[in-house]
Amino acid sequence: MTTPVLQLPRHISHSSRESLERCAKQYFLTRVAKAPQTPALWLAGGSAVHEATEAYDLWTFPPDTGEEFPLLDYWEGCFNGQLAEAYEEEEDSNKWRSSKTEPIEVWRAHGLAFVQSWIDWRERSPWEIWTTPDGMPAIELDVSGKLPGCEVEIKAFLDRVFWDPVLKKLVIVDLKTGKRAPRNADQFGTYAALLTAKYGVQVDLGVAFMNRRGGLGTPYDMTEYTPEFVGGIFGKAWELIQGYARDGSFPADTSDCFLCDVKSSCHAQNGPLAHLYDPASPGYGTRF
Template identity: 65%
Template sequence: MLQLPDHTSHSARETLERCARAYFLTRVAKAPQAPSLWLAGGSAVHETTEFYDLLRVGEAGDGTPEELMAFEVAGIWESCFNVQLGKAWEREDDESKWRSSKTEPIEVWRSMGLQFVQAYIEWRERSPWEIWIAPDGQPAIELDVSGKLPGCDVEIKAFLDRVFWDPVMKKLVIVDIKTSKKPPKTAAQFGTYAALLKVKYDVDVTMGAPFMNRKAALGTPFDLAEYTPEFVGEIFAAAWKQIQSGYFPANGFPGECFICDVKSSCAAQNGPLAPQYDPASPGYPPPF
């Protein structure tokens, strides 16, 4: 029997907003998701940069970050990328069925991903910003700030790529690492994180910015002043109410369906797996 999730997240709410049917298929029906090369590469970049920053704050291994990373960054990247590729192959061994860009196949990603990692490391070495240490002693590297917000009784899962302390402006800055070509269009992700940080640690964060690996620089920062716990809690409460209603129309923009990882299970896309996973399919439910 299908069950609704017991938590939500920014990405879940974003999926719901983009296409409610896609949310249902991924989060409720658990339809198989086609692997994507860009997600595998992006995850490996995140893992490698995370290892680097943990070294910088003394949370991983022995020796200085400079000594270790000078010799091992390429090897760490390669190892992380291979692990992510292995996970993708486990889900689908036919690479032609993966979501990927024709101009960025696996071998291009092998060199490009390493460049993305090096771009981040070079920025970190130039920047005066420091990894923030939370009141409970946790360095703000993949920091877990999951919790509930006012007006919303469901847990919101959130892991922040980084929170930095700017010693010049004397303020905290949320940074999210982005290997995509385009920067985020809105402040919603950063605002969600700021609200959860406020609830968990009682700190105010009024700025968030993406680190755009392809440009080796921070993107345009977002002002987060309006994203109070109450404001964000109201947004998530409305989304959770929609989820509980059980109404999941296929309302995505047609031009975006090509990047959807569950379109093979979507009746609106005539997906071959739709009779197994999509209640809108004439053949649903499956006879087993």
């Protein structure tokens, strides 16, 4: 019997901090143990929407050639590419996590409409895609870096940053293809602090674009989300991760496992792969 040697990641992100708060075991299995994750159709579709909208914004970013954006071709290419990646992870699409009301062919149509809703909004909105001081369009912008109070890098990629020429404000926009709007401002606050730390600019607002509704959600004020404030939050999360690692615990929260994509590797869920990935399993480390 051999026990796997596991290394903590040397970075953290908003999504990994959320995972840690939701269930430390899920964080461990996905981020540390690298357990296999069951594909989710809604994630494949959402990623394809992000890819296609990014392509549109880059296509129309100055200097705009005026040529029509080939929406259908881009959408089909993005969606089929995401499906191919999911099939590589699990050949049987019946085992994917998905909604009964939104199978693949429904997503194929809905996803196209979600991209079109973004295009329609972009065409009527006065907001302009912001250009960074180093000349980069703020489209899928990498603002990863360190903040005061957190010793590790915080990873973050911003869907878009816009300049409102009327109110003279910087606005972070995150595309959401799900039905639920963000519960709070934390994601935008993380992004705002990192953007400020990297470029020295003040971010005024953060808001979700709800692709299903074709419009913006509730805007959040970014005033309190300074680099110091956000860095302190992530610093505490990193300390918690290190504490769990020292104890070898990473406790499981089984109150809501419906959307978990690593249940097959979780001892608390009697997962068939738990002996390979979960130290809580009596057979952990066994190879057959």
